[in-house]
Amino acid sequence: MTVNVVLPLPLDQVFSYAVPPALEADAQPGCRVLVPFRGRRLTGVITGAGPDPDDVDFRMRPLDDVLDEQPTCPPELLRLTHWIADYYVCSWGEALKAALPAGFTVQTERRLALGEAEAAAWPDDDDAQSVRRDLAKHDSTTLSAVRKRLGMAVSLQRIRDWADADLVRLTTTLSDPNVSPKTETHLQLAGPFQSRSAARDAAESLRGDKQKAVVRTLATAHDQQRTPVRQADLVDALDAPYSTIHSLVEKGLVERTEERVHRSPLSDLPPPGDPPNHTLHAAQQDALDALKAKIADASYHTFLLHGITGSGKTEVYIAALKQVVEAGRSAIILVPEIALTPQTVQRFRAHVGDTVAVLHSQMSAGERFDTWQALRDGRKQIVIGPRSAVLAPLDNLGLIVVDEEHEASYKQFDPAPRYHARDVAVMRAHMNDAVCVLGSATPSLESTMNARRGKYTRLSMPERVPTTDGTVAQLPEVEILDLTKQRKKHQLNGPLSDPLLEAIHTRIERDEQVLLLQNRRGYAPVIECADCGWVPHCTDCSVSLTEHSHGRQLRCHYCGYTRQTPSHCPSCDSDALQRIGTGTQRVEEMLARELPQATVLRMDRDTTRQKGAHHALLSAFREAGDILLGTQMIAKGLDFARVTLVGVVDADVGMLFPDFRAEERTFQLLTQVAGRAGRADLAGTVLLQTRNPDHAALRFARTHNYDAFAKHALEERKALRYPPFGNVASVEFRAPKQEEAEHLATQWTNRLQERSDRIDILGPNPAFIQRVQRYFRYRTILKTTAGPRVLQRALRHARAAYGSPPSNHYVSIDMDALDLL
DNA sequence: AGCACGCCGACT
DNA sequence: GTCGGCGTGCTC
Numbered sequence: 001m002t003v004n005v006v007l008p009l010p011l012d013q014v015f016s017y018a019v020p021p022a023l024e025a026d027a028q029p030g031c032r033v034l035v036p037f038r039g040r041r042l043t044g045v046i047t048g049a050g051p052d053p054d055d056v057d058f059r060m061r062p063l064d065d066v067l068d069e070q071p072t073c074p075p076e077l078l079r080l081t082h083w084i085a086d087y088y089v090c091s092w093g094e095a096l097k098a099a100l101p102a103g104f105t106v107q108t109e110r111r112l113a114l115g116e117a118e119a120a121a122w123p124d125d126d127d128a129q130s131v132r133r134d135l136a137k138h139d140s141t142t143l144s145a146v147r148k149r150l151g152m153a154v155s156l157q158r159i160r161d162w163a164d165a166d167l168v169r170l171t172t173t174l175s176d177p178n179v180s181p182k183t184e185t186h187l188q189l190a191g192p193f194q195s196r197s198a199a200r201d202a203a204e205s206l207r208g209d210k211q212k213a214v215v216r217t218l219a220t221a222h223d224q225q226r227t228p229v230r231q232a233d234l235v236d237a238l239d240a241p242y243s244t245i246h247s248l249v250e251k252g253l254v255e256r257t258e259e260r261v262h263r264s265p266l267s268d269l270p271p272p273g274d275p276p277n278h279t280l281h282a283a284q285q286d287a288l289d290a291l292k293a294k295i296a297d298a299s300y301h302t303f304l305l306h307g308i309t310g311s312g313k314t315e316v317y318i319a320a321l322k323q324v325v326e327a328g329r330s331a332i333i334l335v336p337e338i339a340l341t342p343q344t345v346q347r348f349r350a351h352v353g354d355t356v357a358v359l360h361s362q363m364s365a366g367e368r369f370d371t372w373q374a375l376r377d378g379r380k381q382i383v384i385g386p387r388s389a390v391l392a393p394l395d396n397l398g399l400i401v402v403d404e405e406h407e408a409s410y411k412q413f414d415p416a417p418r419y420h421a422r423d424v425a426v427m428r429a430h431m432n433d434a435v436c437v438l439g440s441a442t443p444s445l446e447s448t449m450n451a452r453r454g455k456y457t458r459l460s461m462p463e464r465v466p467t468t469d470g471t472v473a474q475l476p477e478v479e480i481l482d483l484t485k486q487r488k489k490h491q492l493n494g495p496l497s498d499p500l501l502e503a504i505h506t507r508i509e510r511d512e513q514v515l516l517l518q519n520r521r522g523y524a525p526v527i528e529c530a531d532c533g534w535v536p537h538c539t540d541c542s543v544s545l546t547e548h549s550h551g552r553q554l555r556c557h558y559c560g561y562t563r564q565t566p567s568h569c570p571s572c573d574s575d576a577l578q579r580i581g582t583g584t585q586r587v588e589e590m591l592a593r594e595l596p597q598a599t600v601l602r603m604d605r606d607t608t609r610q611k612g613a614h615h616a617l618l619s620a621f622r623e624a625g626d627i628l629l630g631t632q633m634i635a636k637g638l639d640f641a642r643v644t645l646v647g648v649v650d651a652d653v654g655m656l657f658p659d660f661r662a663e664e665r666t667f668q669l670l671t672q673v674a675g676r677a678g679r680a681d682l683a684g685t686v687l688l689q690t691r692n693p694d695h696a697a698l699r700f701a702r703t704h705n706y707d708a709f710a711k712h713a714l715e716e717r718k719a720l721r722y723p724p725f726g727n728v729a730s731v732e733f734r735a736p737k738q739e740e741a742e743h744l745a746t747q748w749t750n751r752l753q754e755r756s757d758r759i760d761i762l763g764p765n766p767a768f769i770q771r772v773q774r775y776f777r778y779r780t781i782l783k784t785t786a787g788p789r790v791l792q793r794a795l796r797h798a799r800a801a802y803g804s805p806p807s808n809h810y811v812s813i814d815m816d817a818l819d820l821l
Numbered sequence: 822a823g824c825a826c827g828c829c830g831a832c833t
Numbered sequence: 834g835t836c837g838g839c840g841t842g843c844t845c
Contacts, residue, residue: 005845009822015845038844039824050845058845155837156824804822806840 002050002060003027005035007042008093008105010416012796016050017063027063030071030078032104034064043105045073045096047082072104074376074393080428081391087427087788088815089729089795090416098417099391101372102365103179111173112159113140115166122167127154135168179369183258186228187245189218190255196223202253210240211248218254228257262374263367265358269342272349283307283461284316290459291320291435295327295398300430304405304451305439307461308704309675310473310639313439316461317401318351320437321382325352329398329434330381334421336407337361337386339637341615345384352382359385359392362611387412387421390428397432400425404636405438405447406668411818418814422447441675441706442668445717448710449724467681476646476677476684478702482693494590495582500647500687501594508598508626512682513642516587516629517673518649521604522546522555523586524579529569531576536563542771547579548606550589559773587629587649595627603630635673641680646673651690651698658768659819660722663697667709670701723816726785729795730817733764734775734810744809745778751798758786759794768821775810781820791815 001024004014017035019027027033031046041064053060073096081095088095114135122132131154134146146154163170188194193202199219203212217238221229235242248254280288287305294301307313317333324331335344340360349356357371357380374380376393383392387410390400402410402422410421422438429436438447438456451458464473486497495518496504504514524547528535536545538556545554547565555562568575579586584604591600601621608614618638621628628634648670655666670688678684690698700709718725733748735741745764752761760783767777784790795813805811 002845007822007844009844011822011844013845017845035845037823056845060845063845155839158837803842807823 001027002053003033003046003063004048004050005033005044005063006047006092006096007035007037007044008097009042010091010094012091012800014047014092015044016056016060018053018060020062023063023066026066026069028071030068030073030075032067032072034067036061036064040107042107043067044093045078045100046071047078047092073100074395076395076431077391077393079431080424083427083431084417084419084424087792088417088419089792089799089813090418094415095417095419098388098412098419099393101179101368103369109173110143110156111140111171112143112146113169113171115163115168117166121165122162127158128162132167179365182261182263182366182370184261185231186257186259187214187218187231187234187254188228188257189215189222190252193253194219194222208244210238210244213238214240214244214248215253228259231256261370262379263364263370264374265363265367266345266349266356269346269349272346272353275350278315280315280319281312281463281465283463284312284465287316287459287461288319290457291316291437292323294435295320295323298327298329298398298433300433300435302426302429302436302438302450302456304443304447304456304458305437305461306443306448306458306706307439307441308464308475308706309441309672310464310475310679311441311461312465313403313461314347315465317403317437317439318348320399320435321348321352321401324398325355325381327398329396330378330394331383331399332389332392332394332397332401332425333382333384334389334400334402334410334425335384335386336404336409336636338409338614338633339404340384340386341618348382348384355381357383359383359389361386361388390421390424397428397434399434400429400436402436402438404440406440406442406444407636408665408818411816413814414812416812418812418817420816423816442671443706443710445664445710445713446724449714464679473679473681474683475704476674476686478674478686478688478704480693480698480702481687481689483689483691486689495587495649496590496594496647497689500649500689503645503685503687504591504598504627504647505595507645508595510644511642512644513621513625513640514627515634515638515640515643515646515673515676516591516627516649517632517635517646517669518582518584518587518629519632519653519669520581520583520650521585521606521631522548522557522583523550523589524583525581527554527565527577527579529572529574529576530578531574532569532572534569534571536566540771540774541769543769546583548583548585550579550585558769582650584629584631591627591629598626599624600627600629601625603628603634605631605633608633632669632673635669635676638676639679640676642682643677643679644682644684646677646684646686648673648686648688648690651688652692652695655692655695655697657821659821660717660720661819663695663716664713666695666697667701667713670697671704671706674701674704721783721785726783727788727791728817728820729782729791730814730820731780731782731795732767732810732812732814733778733780734812736775736808738776740809741776741778744805744811745780748798748802748805748811749780751801752780752782752794754801755794755797758790759784779820788815 001019002016003019004016006014029046029048032043034041035044077099081099082092084095085092122128162168193199203215206212249256321331345358359371383389402425405422412418426436450456467473481497507514526544527547536554538561541556541558545556548555551565553562554565584602588602601617603617674686677686696712733741733745735744749764763780764778767779782791
């Protein structure tokens, strides 16, 4: 018997191994196996039966071990990841790695320690001496750790020689997975002592007070809950030393058991309250009926739920979810990373209870491991999470919801697979005869087009949910403030014009709240010497530095490099360093100056870095804030009844980016942020400051007219044959030297040309930002109207024909790239 | 990816 | 001459 095995390598193939007879019963598809692979051992996953050893022209080796009794990876995930590998042009191993939680791999690890020989026996070159000193400091370390600490490439060959001479000890071990099931010790009275009288007698017979107390506590617990008690809790409560418990166990009075605990971020949350009982309005009910019909059929269908901001899309998801759960099927709810708050989770839990699990990157490895297993074993049937949750191991899938489907965060960048979770969701629903719901107030042009072509069914909710007095909340008025005119009228002394300041002031006086969007963090994006034009640049990236903390710190937004803001120009010694442009901090400063009585909360990546900070800021705003100022993270999903004014400090940020999606993104951002105003009884207003009042994104956002915007934007896309009227892929080349990067890009692109039938190949060109973290970047763009297959074929050919690039040189393929910069 | 094998410069 | 650097190519 032989099996095919997929390995966690960037290789387009599976490897075949012979199964020793003793392991044949265990070697099922989906099981992890330990296999020999070119001098090391790797963990792979069995994908199926392998070829007859007589039919192949290589020597098949036997696998070492089967690591699971039950298959770790459900067969469905094998199929799904295979599709991902195929579509996004990555290896199956890479796709599978994205689907399995960390900690499922065992790998060989070389450990180094000083050998028996004396220090004097070492060669006296610098490298050898550095290694000797390092090993003296770190007993038993790994080769890669040594290399990292010393910042040099000690060759394995040299190490082997030293090992032969007893200078070092070199051992090869299997590294444990860094995550494993967690257990807790529980205590209960041993069987004969469980009756009340036996327990009392036992307690009397003991001499130690602590021992008596332990027995009494366990007896009470047994009487009341019939459950064991956590040892840690007991020790804590009675302040008893472990030795007390130990001696009771020795005497046979108390039994210890190890209980598996399932780590979950939800265990910190209070139990969800009762579900709010809302009746759906007509459009919601219509949408729900359409979903329910397909859910009842158990057949594949994708819906595009186009509901304006505040139209109550979440209630529709929840009602559909309930039906799926009642039918005994499972579901995935995808939300953009930023929207995954405890409130979101609680809202779902209130309706469907403890069947909900959460899976996201901020969870500890242990929590992810346990949650993953709970889902795979069917102990939870619903998962809420960002992008990666689309790969959750759920069986019998009935529904996948992709909320805010237009969000760019659904596309993974690094590392491979560079998949789009929305598109994977549609494919996965298809594979499972499930229903997929894509929801948004501003659908991506791709989804709108798919709806027009009949691939998806569009459901529309064009009105907001009724307010408390039963009237329908209106979308806010949007007013455009032309900054070029404001300047002429001398109404502009900083980032906020007089009319905007005044509007903010009025709202605060009425005890209403204000949202201010400035989609740029820091103080000023650029500083420049007024006398000689000097601009500070990052040492490792080809970008100018952004000033954070006015007068103190300059920071690179690409690599994190920081330095002090100089007080004088280092080039001409002038002290006239001027700040160009505006970040959130600068707006904050102006608000403090102009409206000192207002409580301003700033929310951007800098103030939300810490775990929980996001939530804390929003609570503070809800309780006692006047103004919430922030980057795009304040534009989405927030629902504050008292927000009656939304101000956009600079609507032009990002609008003029040389990218074909810039206009769509700007429209979406403006429409979304506008949707935060006037969501309840109080009417809302939006003020947009701009220097380009005629820009299409603004014109259509002003009237909340998605359909008109889509019509306009689709015409442009069609003319240029951009998605959704064609497919694009981008290939990025990176190398430490400019010439190397250019050479790599040229050679690789040449291979691409060999299969360029019906493909426009643009480039290679230097990337928009030519250097990032010391690497030079080049880029080639592929464009076609002949479908994705054509691009994939060309890319796969080029990769195979070029082979693996030299070390330190990288090629990354991005199928359906969102931006082509 | 990561490791082996194989081909060229600087030291005995 | 050899040691050890690094550049191709293969891994069931």
